[in-house]
Amino acid sequence: MADTCLGTERKWRMVFCTSRPSRYSAVLNTLRQTFTITVTGSGPAATAAIETAPDVVIIEDQLIGGNGAWLAQQARMVGQGRSNTVVMVGHQNAATTRLLEEGMIDAAFSDDLSAGEFLQQFWRVFGTGEEDSRISLISKPAARVMDDGRKMYSRLEEMVIDGGIGREGRMVVAATADSVVSLADDPSVAPMLHQLRGHHDSTFAHSLRVGILMASFGRAIGVPDDQLRLMAETGLLHDVGKLKIPLSVLAKPGRLTEEERREIRLHPEIGAQLVIEGYSDLPDLVTAVRHHHEKLDGSGYPDGQAYGEIHEMSLCTAVVDVYSALTDQRDYKQAMDQEDAFEIMDSLSGHHLEPRLYKRFRELVMDGRHVGAAAR
Numbered sequence: 001m002a003d004t005c006l007g008t009e010r011k012w013r014m015v016f017c018t019s020r021p022s023r024y025s026a027v028l029n030t031l032r033q034t035f036t037i038t039v040t041g042s043g044p045a046a047t048a049a050i051e052t053a054p055d056v057v058i059i060e061d062q063l064i065g066g067n068g069a070w071l072a073q074q075a076r077m078v079g080q081g082r083s084n085t086v087v088m089v090g091h092q093n094a095a096t097t098r099l100l101e102e103g104m105i106d107a108a109f110s111d112d113l114s115a116g117e118f119l120q121q122f123w124r125v126f127g128t129g130e131e132d133s134r135i136s137l138i139s140k141p142a143a144r145v146m147d148d149g150r151k152m153y154s155r156l157e158e159m160v161i162d163g164g165i166g167r168e169g170r171m172v173v174a175a176t177a178d179s180v181v182s183l184a185d186d187p188s189v190a191p192m193l194h195q196l197r198g199h200h201d202s203t204f205a206h207s208l209r210v211g212i213l214m215a216s217f218g219r220a221i222g223v224p225d226d227q228l229r230l231m232a233e234t235g236l237l238h239d240v241g242k243l244k245i246p247l248s249v250l251a252k253p254g255r256l257t258e259e260e261r262r263e264i265r266l267h268p269e270i271g272a273q274l275v276i277e278g279y280s281d282l283p284d285l286v287t288a289v290r291h292h293h294e295k296l297d298g299s300g301y302p303d304g305q306a307y308g309e310i311h312e313m314s315l316c317t318a319v320v321d322v323y324s325a326l327t328d329q330r331d332y333k334q335a336m337d338q339e340d341a342f343e344i345m346d347s348l349s350g351h352h353l354e355p356r357l358y359k360r361f362r363e364l365v366m367d368g369r370h371v372g373a374a375a376r
């Protein structure tokens, strides 16, 4: 991932070869936060741009007056000896398959993707592997959490397609929760949380962050060890329902329509259905997956539960979730710093968030010893 996310100023360079720049304006606007981008068509201008050895080259395969496949080969040759990423956009055909097989391109995107789908696929190709391994370098416990978290997440992705989290899925989640708990009072928790904020695999990074923050919060308030794992598991799974929401909605840059908002708001119910069988003996977890968006004044969802009805685990998850969501950086929003996040959360305390838990969490983060550097 870009060094910009790691606190230095260097931007990555990208060349985007397209004869339809307006088609990609939303994608380009988002990518400009991370890349210095040269947008070019085909011909000598494209060749010259590619010869500057950019970090990423994206090429439409049907460029007017040009040959995308040839440019892709140029990009790969220029990039030899240093790793670059070459992506082709267009109709999938035998030529694209051959370029993939020969290693001339790293990925081929269909040309009918929405901006959100394009960005998600792009970050998967460009960023995720590198981001994961950089985070893994922080410490041994961080490396274990990333490794276990990745395995967990890809298993969950498969399982939600099959309809629920079975015994094997639960074991994988428990393994990650154990690594998360062992990280909870390790000094490397803060830099890890910080780096996860800008990670482009957004549901994965957010879930991992909430899992870690839940365990750190629990540890700091003296929750017994066996309950810590439950808190971590709850954090890891609280948004599992989002894995069933289309990426075109979840990762959409810009404003959501009413219909899209409604669709996203289904994720707690979907999530609870996914975990209910596998976790029938852990009702606190199932409850928190369903009710982490309830508010004390009864205006939350899905059930409009009010103070006194909302389970403590759901109240805890809500505090950590709101903090994490505000301080996460996403394709469609900048990360908020800690002080600004708490200013907003102060105004939510009492009618949305449970004040006693919120106050405790705020103190712990401000104190900085436990989860403090999470949002710096």
Ligand SMILES: [Fe+2]
Binding pocket: 238, 239, 267, 292, 293
């Ligand atoms: Fe959620």
Ligand SMILES: [Fe+2]
Binding pocket: 206, 210, 238, 239, 321, 325
């Ligand atoms: Fe969440």
